[in-house]
Amino acid sequence: MSRKNEIMKKSIGIDYSxxxxxxxxxxxxxxxxxxxxxxxxxxxxxxxxxxGNTPVIELRNITALARKMSxxxxxxxxxxxDEACNPSGSFKARRxxxxxxxxxxxxxxxxLTATSGNYGAAVASxxxxxxxxxxxxxxxxxxxxVGQPEILEKQRACExxxxxxxxxxxxxxxxxxxxxxxxxxxxxxxxxxxxFGIAGVETLGAEIASQxxxxxxxxxxxxxxxxxxxxxxxxxxxxxxxxGAKDACVxxxxxxxxxxxxxxxxxxxxxxxxxxxxxxxxxFATWPDRSDVPRNAxxxxxxxxxxxxxKQGEVFYMTEALAALEGLERGxxxxxxxxxxxxxxxxxxxxxxxxxxxxxxxxAGKHHMPQLTFARExxxxxxxxxxxxxxxxxxxxxxxxxxMIKLRDFDLNKxxxxxxxxxxxxxxxxxxxxxxxxxxxxxxxxxxxxVKKVIKELEA
Amino acid sequence: xxxxxxxxVQIHSIVLKPEERAPQVPEDTxxxxxxMWVKGYLNADAExxxxxEITTVTGRTVRGLLDxxxxxxxxxxxxxxxELSEVRQQVKKLLGV
Numbered sequence: 121m122s123r124k125n126e127i128m129k130k131s132i133g134i135d136y137s138x139x140x141x142x143x144x145x146x147x148x149x150x151x152x153x154x155x156x157x158x159x160x161x162x163x164x165x166x167x168x169x170x171x172g173n174t175p176v177i178e179l180r181n182i183t184a185l186a187r188k189m190s191x192x193x194x195x196x197x198x199x200x201x202d203e204a205c206n207p208s209g210s211f212k213a214r215r216x217x218x219x220x221x222x223x224x225x226x227x228x229x230x231x232l233t234a235t236s237g238n239y240g241a242a243v244a245s246x247x248x249x250x251x252x253x254x255x256x257x258x259x260x261x262x263x264x265x266v267g268q269p270e271i272l273e274k275q276r277a278c279e280x281x282x283x284x285x286x287x288x289x290x291x292x293x294x295x296x297x298x299x300x301x302x303x304x305x306x307x308x309x310x311x312x313x314x315x316f317g318i319a320g321v322e323t324l325g326a327e328i329a330s331q332x333x334x335x336x337x338x339x340x341x342x343x344x345x346x347x348x349x350x351x352x353x354x355x356x357x358x359x360x361x362x363x364g365a366k367d368a369c370v371x372x373x374x375x376x377x378x379x380x381x382x383x384x385x386x387x388x389x390x391x392x393x394x395x396x397x398x399x400x401x402x403x404f405a406t407w408p409d410r411s412d413v414p415r416n417a418x419x420x421x422x423x424x425x426x427x428x429x430x431k432q433g434e435v436f437y438m439t440e441a442l443a444a445l446e447g448l449e450r451g452x453x454x455x456x457x458x459x460x461x462x463x464x465x466x467x468x469x470x471x472x473x474x475x476x477x478x479x480x481x482x483x484a485g486k487h488h489m490p491q492l493t494f495a496r497e498x499x500x501x502x503x504x505x506x507x508x509x510x511x512x513x514x515x516x517x518x519x520x521x522x523x524m525i526k527l528r529d530f531d532l533n534k535x536x537x538x539x540x541x542x543x544x545x546x547x548x549x550x551x552x553x554x555x556x557x558x559x560x561x562x563x564x565x566x567x568x569x570x571v572k573k574v575i576k577e578l579e580a
Numbered sequence: 581x582x583x584x585x586x587x588x589v590q591i592h593s594i595v596l597k598p599e600e601r602a603p604q605v606p607e608d609t610x611x612x613x614x615x616m617w618v619k620g621y622l623n624a625d626a627e628x629x630x631x632x633e634i635t636t637v638t639g640r641t642v643r644g645l646l647d648x649x650x651x652x653x654x655x656x657x658x659x660x661x662x663e664l665s666e667v668r669q670q671v672k673k674l675l676g677v
Contacts (some may be wrong), residue, residue, distance in 0.1 A: 184674055192675040230638060263612040272655040279619075284638045291609055293602050297595055307638070373619070385609040391654065408651045438668040445675065485655035493658030504663065512663060518663055 124299060124368050128414060131302045131309035133226050136414040144552070145559035146415055148422075152358075156315035156417075157374040158421040159362055162218060162323050169249050171217045172323050174205045176331050176475070181445035182458075186465040187524040196341065196468035199460050200476045201328060204450055208238070208245035208277070209481025211324055213310060216242035216349065218320035220250045223308035229253060230307040234298045234412060236260065236271045237348070237395040238453075238480055243310050244283035253277075255307065257298050260287035262388045269494050270394050270453070273485030281408065283457065290388045295412060311412050312351050318417040321355020322362060326477055329363035339365035340473040342464065344457035347372035348400040350408060350420035356477055357423035369425045371464070372400035373457040376429040376528070377512045389498050392432050392491045396456045401427075404528070406538040407546070421539055421564045427530040430459040431507040434525045436488040438462060441522070452488045454480030463527045536564040540574045581617045583649040590651045591634055591644030592617045618642050619651065 129135060139151040157165070166172040179198045186195035212218070212233070220243065223231050230253030233243045240256040247254035256278045259269045263300035267287075278285045286301070288294050289352055302309055325343070332340050336499060343360060345353045357370045380387045382399040391397070405427070406511040408416040414422075438459040439452045458476045465474055484490065490500050501515040507524055510517040519525050540560055560571045583589055589599030596614040620642060632646045 181675060181677075185671060188674055239621065255638055259613070263615075269658070271657040272653065276653045276655070282637065284640070285619070285634045289615040291594055291596075291614050293603065293605070293614050297614075305638070339582070381606050383604070383609055384606045385612055436664075437667055440664050441671045444668040444671055445677075484653075484657055487657060489661050489664065490656060490658030492661045492664070496659075500665065502661075504666075518667065522674070551622055 124218065125302070125414065126298050127303050127316055128309065129316055130412065131232075131307065132311065132314060139415065141555065144547050144549060144556040146506070148419065148562070151415060152315050152319070152417060155192040156319035157218065159322055159359070165221045166214060166217045166323060169207070169217050169246060171206055171213045173327065174253070175202050176200070176328070177448070178204055179253055179446050182441065182462060183465065185441070185445065185522060186462055187470070190466035194468070194470045195465040196461040196470070196474045198474050198476065199340070200458065200464050200479055203324070203325070203478040204454070204481045208242040210238035210242060210454065211321065211352065211478045212237070212239040213245060214320040214324060215239065215317040216246040216310065216320070217575055219243065219308070219310040219314065220246040222254060222316045223310065224250050226307070226308065228308035230255065230305060232298070232302055232305060232307040233257070233310040234294060235312065236274065238274065239312055240274050240283070241277040241281065244278040244281035247283065248281045251301040252309070254283040255286060255305065256283050257286045257288065257292060257294060257301065259294050261289050263385050266389055268389060268394055269485035269490040272404060273483060282481035290383060290385045298412065307450070309412070312349055313411040313413050313416040313418050315417045316438050318351055318355045318358070320350060322359035324477060325359020325365070326355040326363035328477060329360050329365035332475070338473070340475045341395050341468065342371055343371040343475045343477055344373055344461050344464070345373045345477050345576070346396040346454070346456040347374045347405070347420060348395045348397070349411065349418055350404045350416070351418035352478070353423055355416045362578035370423050371426045371460070372401065372420060372424050373428045373430060373460040374398045375456055376431055376433060380512045387513055389494070390500060391402075392495050392516060393435070393453055396453050398429065402535070405535050409544040409546070409551060417523050419563060421532075421536060422562065423565065424532060427535065428460040428464070429530050430456060431510045431517065431529040432512070433510050434507050434519055435459045436492065436516070437522065437525065439488045439516050448451070449482055451480040451482040451486045452491060459512075459525060460527065462522070463525050476546065490491055535573050536566055536570070539564055540571065541578055544575070544578060581649065581677045583622050583626055583628070583646060585622055585624050587622050588644060588650050589621065589622050589634060590617055591632060591642065613633035616654040617647065618629045618644065
């Protein structure tokens, strides 16, 4: 669609060209500071709509189980930030609160968002609170009009809060339908990837820092963040840094869905996770500007210290364990990073602290029982065994013993190289300037020597 | 089956025919059209499968083929999953609780 940039500018109110510096580079921090909001402002906006300031809960029994499974008999203490306490039941309320506030301030009559995830309900909830109209565009059904129970539940939640839900069959051309609707309605594009959306998550990181300093006199050693489009990682990490927790290790976690094509009609209903998986995590980390805005404010490689993968069966196991041992019934997708935390804790010492920075609400459809039922109905084998034997789209393997839940590192250097390669290809760059090298180093949290070495390798 | 004016319905329309789909779309998806479903209040009596017009909750007027009348939410908590009961028992046993 040739009018894409024009529609985008009108629907977000940001002239992204103001931050372009030529070549590959653009001024990320200038974009974040001029178009985003300061931490204090976000706090005020979110407090006014009862978003944020969620409790931190120590998972004593899960920690005890980790110590039982640990080879050293030691394990870090695991805490969880109970983001399900937000009005719409997930941390996405933070992003939505800012996007809707901003839309209202600029005088838009409504907000439009393209998401099949928790963000839809979050925007619907905030639009209801702040008095704007809301349309949510969802990729919902395969060609048989069969939908994932989790997406169907999100449809219900959005409609319950007064939003219009537009549903599409599988395919990336959803974006075309989305642009057409933006043009037709003149609504604000409540994209997940604008600076205000990301600034909304910064309070999450900042709250973690201040809650731990107040109660434990120190910052956590590691913060685990479920990684999909990268906004959760980016916002949380920026908030941690702003609040002083500069040394907390930021670890992204995704559910391993390798081998499943995200735009495939047949594969669409063969996955049990609709977000927080590698189908979003890896493409977005290695090419953030694939999003629905010209310059994505979510740039996870800038902040990631480590990137871990877990299996679907492992997450379902931990979801059940969280309910049984801690009395906390929460949605499975939100427990992705909890699963990695359980294994990571066993690599650490008793006195250390891990924070799992989110939970999400649970209910009909959005629960591991209907997910496993749906998987079986779609011919997926569900069984106990060795989690590494799980084949996305063919099987879900619940670990025979929790000691089998393990860490799988996704090589960040591989992701960094891939990002550089994508940059060079997408910008069709013949010569990389010093400014570009410096920018690329910041983009991937590496030094300029690493960037130069990769560029040389790619040229060869 | 027919629906009355003012009833809550779901309609669908074809956004892209199979031959109009984006080149990067996988082969299985390219054999299918891109379909859009929208819900709203019916503007005039219509038969299932017939062309009709609705008004959505945001006030948009949308045309399409009538799919369902008063569509219900059918998602649930699914079937009993014996493996999950086993997980529950296992973690409690491991901790001796």
